[in-house]
Amino acid sequence: MALPANLMRSPLPAELEFIALQQTDVLIRPHFSMGKIRLLSGSYGPFRATANIEVPLWVGKYMKQQGKCSLIPPVWLNVEWLEEKLKQEISRPEEFAPLPFRFAEVSKVFLDIAPDDVPSPERVRSLLKDLREVRQAKTRKGLALLDEMELRMTGLGSMEINELRPFLIRAMGAMRVLASEPEVPASTADNTFATSMDDGW
């Protein structure tokens, strides 16, 4: 079956989360022991209880949901770091604070399945929300800079790009059409308008 047209315009947030689960690694602290396991994306293990080990996020999620490990949050997913970034985000109105490219997806997975592994999850959640709002305000301001050629948006995360994608791509397409249309000399345009007015009325 061909992909439905609405999915062709932009991936779904759930699809981006799937990709983040696949492409991000996470440290876990196993609560069990298991020999090495060979998966298509690589070999992992051996797992020993309480010895931290790095696995793809989807493996961590699977084990966490079975109560077989705790997840260790990435270095940026904590109150201090996010507070610092929020400050930076507010004090530098001209640029986006550098967050990991998939920060939205990864933090969502952590807060969804492992809030007990994140210190002060409620505070983290609200900081992420504040960050999102400050960044969205910047995005809205930045829209004024859009032209038919190029727009630099360094610092945006993958989920933020995805949100903007349908609108920005259409907008740029429309501006391209406008820019490529030959300009009608003002006088001619006025005359035509005047003539048709005379004829019509």
Added chain:
Amino acid sequence: MADWNAASGPSWSNGQSHLPSPSPEPTEDTFPDDLDNERTDPISQLVKAWTIERCSPDIMAFEGELVGKIMGYLDAQAKLIGVLKVDGASEEDHEKIGLVQMEMDRVGWLLRSYIATRQEKLMRYTSYINSTPAIQTRLSVAEQTLIESYQQIFEESLIRDVVGNLPEELQALDEVLPDGRSMVSQPDLDKAVFIRAKQDCGPVLMPDGSSLEIKKRGIHLISYRVVEQLVLRGEVELA
């Protein structure tokens, strides 16, 4: 041309591991990410192919070798599970089987979605592809068969139910209007895409003659045609 950020943009410095140390050091801006430690396993390559196909307005070359390799792996893993189950699995084996099955499901989803994405483009641009040999080389054999028969069925039905009843001068299915619009739709390569630079790229020539510097980690919204070569060479990824 617009520059969203005033300064040269944030730079995350390189690091040794792609995982930050477990003890948080919130003072630094510098932590490594996927661009410093690119994955090369087949599943990551499939993710890459999926992303490019999904985000690019063009029909990309089919990753036949990769898909074949992954199908082979899936078969092997399925057999392995069968053997483990027959032998009477230990608790540890059960754990492993769960993970292997989960991964097979995930990879299966990716493969289906990748192929469905291509199929959507193939069916939308069928008659353009059928008349453009250069594009046909990007298709798998199965895909070529698909669009040949699809075009035949589609045109037969169109002629029988609609076009056949119109005056002869209105019966063409590939007419080009004087203003350049064509009945045969083809990919719009000028369409804007989001790119994320995996490395510093040389200056890129813009349609108006100016040049654009694309730095590592730079994210730009830009016409696909301008960066097509960078995408094909893997210097930038579509986001």
